[in-house]
Amino acid sequence: EAGVAQSPRYKIIEKRQSVAFWCNPISGHATLYWYQQILGQGPKLLIQFQNNGVVDDSQLPKDRFSAERLKGVDSTLKIQPAKLEDSAVYLCASSPGTGDFHEQYFGPGTRLTVT
Amino acid sequence: QQQVKQSPQSLIVQKGGIPIINCAYENTAFDYFPWYQQFPGKGPALLIAIRPDVSEKKEGRFTISFNKSAKQFSLHIMDSQPGDSATYFCAARISGGYNKLIFGAGTRLAVHP
Numbered sequence: 001e002a003g004v005a006q007s008p009r010y011k012i013i014e015k016r017q018s019v020a021f022w023c024n025p026i027s028g029h030a031t032l033y034w035y036q037q038i039l040g041q042g043p044k045l046l047i048q049f050q051n052n053g054v055v056d057d058s059q060l061p062k063d064r065f066s067a068e069r070l071k072g073v074d075s076t077l078k079i080q081p082a083k084l085e086d087s088a089v090y091l092c093a094s095s096p097g098t099g100d101f102h103e104q105y106f107g108p109g110t111r112l113t114v115t
Numbered sequence: 116q117q118q119v120k121q122s123p124q125s126l127i128v129q130k131g132g133i134p135i136i137n138c139a140y141e142n143t144a145f146d147y148f149p150w151y152q153q154f155p156g157k158g159p160a161l162l163i164a165i166r167p168d169v170s171e172k173k174e175g176r177f178t179i180s181f182n183k184s185a186k187q188f189s190l191h192i193m194d195s196q197p198g199d200s201a202t203y204f205c206a207a208r209i210s211g212g213y214n215k216l217i218f219g220a221g222t223r224l225a226v227h228p
Contacts, residue, residue, distance in 0.1 A: 004158070031213070031214060040220070040221070041220050041221070042119075042121075042204050042206075042218030042219050042220050042221050043159065043204070043218050044218070045215060045216070048213055048214075048215065050213060055213045056212070056213060056215055091158050091159075093158070095214055097214075101147045101149070101164060101166075101208065101214070102214050103149075103161045103164075104161070104214070104216065105160075105161075106151075106158025106159050106160065107158050108156065108157055108158050109157075109158055
């Protein structure tokens with residue numbers, strides 16, 4: 001089965017510019033996650049969708065970050081305006097659902113560099 | 116405090132050695148403890164996971180040991196190989212939530228031939 005797809009793989013922007021990342025989860029997976037992974041740290045959950053709805057966005061900097069999941073499938077994460085500290089790898093993951101432990105399958109990530 | 120502390124930050128072993136990576140937590144509201152493996156340029160991939168009512172779990176050369184009273188768990192890699200060189204993350208799932216994971220900071224493992 002195809003894995004989680006993300007694009008672009010790399011992006012370099014200047015501070016105060018905007019940027020968007022795209023994620024296509026594994027077919028049939030109800031839950032989609034966006035993580036931020038700063039160099040040398042573990043992934044940190046930014047936002048989690050269950051189908052179309054947001055179930056956790058407690059660590060999303062809502063003044064500059066936004067995300068949507070259209071029709072419960074693809075998702076986009078946007079940063080506007082970007083700051084230097086947003087330089088990180090943005091990982092998208094998906095899982096079949098909730099309840100008992102559901103493995104999260106990660107995409108390859110988008111490496112963002114803000115200059 | 117929803118935090119998972121992981122050590123060491125980096126680890127070097129010779130081929131055939133048994134690297135051990137340790138994690139500790141304070142919050143008791145965790146109900147699943149997975150380990151993820153990440154190669155450069157790739158996303159993390161699930162390696163092995165354990166529930167807190169189990170003290171040990173083995174899958175191939177990978178073993179998780181879990182000490183519920185000490186709130187600690189560890190990953191052992193038996194007969195380590197150069198192909199095991201990667202970054203390893205422990206994680207903990209918040210119980211009663213939506214499969215939300217809290218990750219440790221990671222351990223970069225290098226296995227020398």
